[in-house]
Every structure is written in structure tokens, then in C-alpha cells.
Amino acid sequence: MGRRRQSVTIKHVAADAGVSLQTVSRVINDEPNVRPEMKERVQASIDKLGYVPSIAAQRMSGSRSYLILAINDRERTIADWQGRQGVDWVDQMLLGGMLKCAEYGYRMIFELVDTHNDHVERELRAAIAALQPDGVILTPPHSDNPLIVGLLDQQKIPFARIGSRDGAAGIALTMDDEGSARRATRHLVDLGHKRIGFIAGSPEYSLSRWRIDGWEGEMAVEGLPTAGLLVEGDFTYASGAVAARQLLDGANPPTAIIASSDQMALATLEVAREKGLDVPGQLSIVSFDNTPVVRFTQPALTAVDQPVAETASRAVELIIAAQRGGQRPTEPTRVQGGLVPRGSTAAPAVVHG
Numbered sequence: 076m077g078r079r080r081q082s083v084t085i086k087h088v089a090a091d092a093g094v095s096l097q098t099v100s101r102v103i104n105d106e107p108n109v110r111p112e113m114k115e116r117v118q119a120s121i122d123k124l125g126y127v128p129s130i131a132a133q134r135m136s137g138s139r140s141y142l143i144l145a146i147n148d149r150e151r152t153i154a155d156w157q158g159r160q161g162v163d164w165v166d167q168m169l170l171g172g173m174l175k176c177a178e179y180g181y182r183m184i185f186e187l188v189d190t191h192n193d194h195v196e197r198e199l200r201a202a203i204a205a206l207q208p209d210g211v212i213l214t215p216p217h218s219d220n221p222l223i224v225g226l227l228d229q230q231k232i233p234f235a236r237i238g239s240r241d242g243a244a245g246i247a248l249t250m251d252d253e254g255s256a257r258r259a260t261r262h263l264v265d266l267g268h269k270r271i272g273f274i275a276g277s278p279e280y281s282l283s284r285w286r287i288d289g290w291e292g293e294m295a296v297e298g299l300p301t302a303g304l305l306v307e308g309d310f311t312y313a314s315g316a317v318a319a320r321q322l323l324d325g326a327n328p329p330t331a332i333i334a335s336s337d338q339m340a341l342a343t344l345e346v347a348r349e350k351g352l353d354v355p356g357q358l359s360i361v362s363f364d365n366t367p368v369v370r371f372t373q374p375a376l377t378a379v380d381q382p383v384a385e386t387a388s389r390a391v392e393l394i395i396a397a398q399r400g401g402q403r404p405t406e407p408t409r410v411q412g413g414l415v416p417r418g419s420t421a422a423p424a425v426v427h428g
Contacts, residue, residue, distance in 0.1 A: 083124045083125060083126045083127075084126075085099050085100065085103075085126070087124055087126070088117065088120045088121055088124060088126050091120040091123065091124060092116050092117045092119070092120040093116075094113065094116070094117060098113060098117065099117055102114050102117040102118065102121075103121075140206070140207045140208055140209050141180060141181045141182060141209065142181065142182050142183075142184055142206055142207070142208045142209060143172070143176055143181055143182070143183050143184070143208055143209060143210045143211070143212065143391060143394060143395075144183075144184050144186060144202065144203070144206055144208035144210070144211045144212070145168060145172055145183055145184070145185050145186070145211075145212040145214075145387070146186050146187075146188050146199075146202075146211060146212065146213055146214065146217055146223075147164075147165060147168070147185065147186075147187055147188075147214050147217075148187070148188070148189075148190055148214070148215075148216065148217065149187035149188055149189045149190075150189060150190075150191070151310075152164075152165060152187055153187070160312075160338065160368060161337075161366050161367045161368030162337070162338075162364075162366050162368075163366050163367060164364075164366075164383060165185070167381075167383035167384045167387070168185075168212075168214070168383055168384070168387045169183070169185065169387075170384040170387075171383065171384030171385055171386065171387035171388035171389075171391075172212065172387035172388065172390070172391050174388065175387070175388040175391040175392060176391055179391075179395050181209070181391070181395065183391070184206060184208070186202055188202075188217065188223075190216050190217050190220055190223075195220070195222055195223060196222050196223075196226055199223060199226055199227075200226065203230065203232065208232065209232075209233070209394070209395070209398045210232060210233040210234060210235070210391075210394030210395070210397070210398055211227055211232055211233075211234040211235070211394075212234070212235045212237065212387065212390045212391070212394070213227075213234060213235065213236050213237065213239075213245070214237050214238065215237065215238035215239075215280045215281070215282060216238075216279050216280050218236035218237055218238050218239040218245075219236070219238075219239055219241065219280075219281050224236070224244050224245060225244075227244075227245065228244040228245065233245075233246070233393075233394045233397035233398050233403075234246065234394070235247075235248055235390035235391075235393055235394055236248065237249075237250075237386055237387070237390060238250070238252075238280065238281060238282050239281065239407070240281070240285075240407045246390070246393045246394065246397065246403055246404060246408070247404075247406075247407035247408070248386055248389060248390055248393075248407060248408045248409075248410065249282070249285075249407050249408075249409050249410070250282075250381055250382055250383070250386055250409075250410055250411075250412055251409050251410065251411045251412060252282040252285040252286045252289065253285040253286065253288050253289035253292070254289060254409075254411060255286070255289065255363070255379045255381075255411075255412050255414070256273075256285070256286040256287070256288070256289025256290045256293070256333065256379075257289040257290070257292060257293045258379070258414045259289075259290075259333050259361045259363075259379050259414060260289065260290050260293035260294060260333065261293055262361065262377070262414055262416065262420065263331045263333070263359060263361065263420065264293065264297055264299070266331075266359065266420060266421060266422045266423070267422045267423055268329075268330050268331040268359060268422075268423050269297075269299050269330070269423075270299075270300070270304065270327065270328070270329040270330050270331070271290070271294065271299070271304065271329055271330075271331045271332070271333065272304045272305075272306070272322040272328075272329035272331070272332040272333070273286075273287065273290045273301075273304060273305050273306075273332070273333050273335075274306055274307075274308050274315060274318040274319065274322070274332060274333070274334040274335055274339050274343065275287050275305060275306070275307045275308060275335050276308060276309065276310045276335040276336060276339075276363075277308075277309040277310055278307065283335060286335050286363070287305065290305075290333060303325060303327075304322070304329055306318035306321050306322055308334075308335065308336075308339050310335065310336040310338060310339060311336075311338055311339070312338040312339065312341060312342045313342070314339060314342075315334055315336070315338060315339025315340065315341070315342030315343055316342040316343075316345065316346055318334075318339065318342075318343075319332065319334075319339075319342055319343040319346040319347070320346055323346060323347070323350060323352070323358075329358075330357075330358065330359065330423035330424075331358065331359035331360070331361070331420070331423070332358065332359075332360055332361070333360075333361045333362075333363075334360065334361070334362055334363065335363050336362070336363055336364055337362045337363065337364040337365070337366045337368060337369050337376070337378065339362075340360055340361070340362030340363070340369065340376055340378070341362075341368070341369075341372065341376075343360050344360055344372060344376070344419070347360070354374060354419055355374065355418065355419050355420050355421035356421065356424050357424055359377075359419060359420040359421060359423070360376060360377070360419045360420070361376075361377045361378065361379070361414075361419070361420060362376045362377070362378040362379065362419075363378065363379045363381065364378065364379070364381050365378040365379065365380040365381060365415055369417075370417070372419075374417065374418030374419050375417035375418050375419065376417055376419045377414070377415065377416050377417045377418075377419050377420040378414075378415050378417070379412055379413075379414055379415075380412050380413040380414065380415050381412050382410045382411065382412045382413075385410050386410045389408060389410055393408065
């Protein structure tokens with residue numbers, strides 16, 4: 076009976092081919108300094124034994140770890156998981172990142188780091204020392220944390236910064252937040268809305284400002300007012316409820332509101348209900364994120380679709396290219412999202428002058 080596949084190790088291949096472990100590792104890693112006849116001999120043993128390379132075997136040559144480390148904010152991620160509110164940021168990151176890693180023979184490992192912790196550098200150094208990743212993916216707000224960015228730059232590890240436009244270090248990628256806010260505003264303007272409120276996200280995130288810029292820019296193009304129509308939230312449901320009440324309790328309330336997260340949009344929908352406002356008859360609502368929950372509200376929410384999976388996938392490609400000696404892009408890579416119209420937006424019942 077043949078040897079079971081999972082019990083075959085790099086040592087068996089080396090013994091069968093009569094070569095060193097390092098030579099087998101160099102063949103597995105497709106290194107340039109291996110003679111063709113040696114490569115054929117090792118490959119024949121690999122095929123005969125049914126050997127499947129492990130990360131440990133790939134690492135033996137010392138040139139690559141075949142691991143990419145993705146880092147997300149601990150506090151917010153755990154709150155989302157515990158809340159079980161249909162937030163799928165992590166799922167989408169894994170979908171895009173893991174599948175792209177697999178295409179190149181890499182693995183993706185996901186870690187949570189507390190960006191507010193004074194020991195963030197120590198925490199990150201420990202993760203890097205333990206895993207020795209070939210690259211790191213940073214998500215907001217880590218992508219703009221100078222301690223984290225400085226540490227990775229100093230360690231000469233290729234790293235991608237999702238939600239960052241600062242190209243001084245690392246590979247900057249954005250999900251076109253400004254353009255998405257413009258498209259959301261344009262959608263409402265085209266329906267006939269003139270008073271469009273905006274609930275912004277936490278100022279800790281650069282993308283919150285970019286979304287405000289997009290809304291303000293599109294309103295300016297149309298000569299529409301923004302004074303008194305901007306309220307700051309922090310992406311949470313509770314902050315969205317406070318902001319929505321502030322907008323809707325005013326003397327001249329908006330006929331439409333763009334909320335900078337699905338949770339704040341859900342809160343806006345609930346506040347409208349409390350006030351007896353029909354959505355979309357008396358108030359249109361546009362959300363940001365397009366997580367699963369917004370499809371099942373009454374009415375379903377029109378939402379900016381954040382291309383999280385595509386951005387994570389692109390980040391992996393750029394990291395692997397950099398690891399293989401490619402040039403770092405000097406301009407931020409922009410991955411454009413879309414707008415999904417649903418039942419929460421319609422023409423205003425009364426058009427304010």
C-alpha cells in the first residue's frame with residue numbers, strides 16, 4: 076500500500092531524490108539558482124510520493140514565508156462580532172484576500188490589534204517576529220497610524236494601507252470614498268432632492284473626511300446648501316440615532332439623509348419611524364457599506380457598495396509584486412464601488428426651495 080499523502084514530508088522527498096532539504100525547498104519555491112536536471116529529479120520524487128508542500132517546507136530556503144498578515148481594529152471588530160448585526164467587513168476581506176493569496180500559493184493570517192493601545196508597536200513587533208510575514212495589510216484606522224506605518228517601513232516589509240491616500244510609505248489603496256459620496260448625493264439630486272443631510276463617520280478615519288468632501292463637492296456643483304445639514308457620528312447605531320434626530324428636529328429638515336455607515340442608516344430609519352415619517356415618501360435614506368442587513372429592512376436601503384473584497388484582493392497582488400522586487404506604486408490605487416438603489420429613496424413629496 077502506498078504512503079498516505081499527509082504523512083509525506085520534505086525529508087522523504089530529499090531522501091528519495093538524494094538531495095539536501097534546502098535543495099528541495101529551492102525547487103518548491105521555484106528559485107532561479109537550481110539546475111534544470113536537479114529540478115526534474117526533485118519534481119519526479121514529489122510526483123511519485125504525492126508530496127504537498129507545507130509552509131514550513133517553503134520557508135526553509137529562507138527567502139519567503141508565504142504568509143500575508145492582515146490587521147484589523149480589535150475593539151471595533153469584536154464589537155461587530157458580538158453584536159451579530161450583519162456586519163461583514165471581515166468576511167469580505169477574507170473573501171478577497173484569502174482567495175487571491177491561494178492563487179499565488181500564499182496563506183493569509185488575520186490578526187486584531189488595538190490601535191489605541193500604547194503598546195501597539197510591541198504587539199505588532201511580536202506578531203511579525205512570530206509569523207515573519209512577506210507582507211502586511213493595514214485597514215482603517217491602522218493604515219494612518221504613524222507608529223504602525225513607521226514600524227513596518229523601518230522593517231522593510233511590503234505593506235498595503237487600505238483607506239489611505241498618503242503614499243509616503245507603504246502601498247496606498249482607497250475605495251473611492253469621495254467618489255462614492257458624490258454618486259450617492261447625485262442619486263438624490265437626480266430624484267429632485269435639494270436639502271440633503273449627511274451623517275459623517277468618526278473623524279479618527281481619514282475616509283470620513285473624504286466622504287464629507289464628496290457630498291459637499293456634489294452639493295456645491297448644484298448650488299445647494301450644506302449649512303446645518305452635516306452632523307458627525309462615529310459609525311455606530313447610537314450615534315446615528317442622535318445625529319438623525321438633530322437633523323430631523325430642525326426648523327427646515329432635510330428631505331434626504333446620507334449616512335456614512337449601515338448602522339447609522341438603520342438608526343436613521345428607526346428615528347424616521349418614531350417621528351411618523353414615511354420612507355421614502357417623506358424622507359429618503361442612503362447608506363454606506365451595503366452589508367447584508369440593509370437588504371432586509373422595510374423598505375430595503377439604497378446603499379453605497381464598498382468593494383472590500385476587491386480592495387483586499389488588489390492589496391495582496393500589490394504586496395506580492397513588491398515582495399518579488401516590483402516597483403511600489405507612487406499613486407494611491409483606487410478601487411471604485413457602486414451604488415445599489417433600493418426602496419429607501421424616491422422623489423421628495425415636497426420640494427423645498
